[in-house]
Amino acid sequence: MGIADRRQREKEQRKTGIIDAAECLFFSRGFEDVSMDDIAREVELNKATIYLYFKNKETLFATIVLRGVQILKEKYVKCMEKQVPGITKVALMGQAYYQFSQEYPDYLRMIHFYGSERFSRENPCTAEIGEGYGTCRMILRDAIQEGIDDGTIRADLDPFLTSMYLMISFMNILSMEHKWKLVIEAEGFSYEQFTSEFFRFITPAISSGDNSHTVDVRDLKSSGFSLTKPVSNQKKKRKKS
Helix, strand or coil, X not given: CCHHHHHHHHHHHHHHHHHHHHHHHHHHHCCCCCCHHHHHHHHCCCHHHHXXXXXXXXXXXXXXXXXXXXXXXXXXHHHHHCCCCHHHHHHHHHHHHHHHHHHCHHHHHHHHHHCXXXXXXXXXXXXXXXXXXXXXXXXXXXXXXXXXXXXXXXXXXXXXXXXXXXXXXXXXXXXXXXXXXXXXXXXXXXXXXXXXXXXXXXXHHHECCCHHHCCCHHHCHHHCCCCCCCCCCCCCCCCXX
C-alpha cells in the first residue's frame, strides 16, 4: 500500500471515529446537549480537526441520521425481494418499520428530530436524507403497484397516495407521544397490541376483496409477518365513577 493510500485510509478511519463518538453522545444526550467540544473530547482530537471533516454540528448529526435511513432502506429492499404477493410485501414493510423502531430507537428518534424546523434546508445532507427516505416510500409504492397488478390490492387506489398514507401512518404511530400510550394502556391494551391492530385494520382496507386474494395478516406468518398475538376481546373493566 502506497503512502497516499495509507493516508486516505487513516483519514477515513478518523472520520468514522468522529461519527461513532458523536453518535454515542447524540444517542445519550440529544442534539441540543452535545457540543463540538464534547465530541472532540470523546474522540480525543482537537476541535479544529473535527471541523476539517464536518462543517458544523448539524452536518455531523445529519451524517448519523443517514446511517439510520440506510438501515431502514435495506430492510425495505429485503421485503421487496421476497417472492410473495404485493399486499404481503406491504404488510412486511410495515412490520420492518416497526422492527426498525424497536431495534434502532435512537436512529428513529434522530430521524424524526431532523425532520423538525430546527435544521437548515441548506445542510448538504438534507437532500441525501430526503432521497433516502423517499426511496423507502418509493419501494413501498412499488409494492402497492405489484399488489394492484397481482390482484391483491384494490385497483381503484393510487400507489403514490397510498404509499404516502401508509408512510405517514407508520411515522406517526412510531413517534407517538407517551401521553397517548398511557391512554391506550388505560383501556387495557399494550402499545404493541395497538401497532398490531393497525395492520389488521389497514390490510382489509386496501385488499382487493377478491375471494381468491383475501388476505388476513394472521395468515402471513409463513411469509415472516408476526408482530404480536391478536388482541383479546377481554379488556380491563373501566372503573365506575
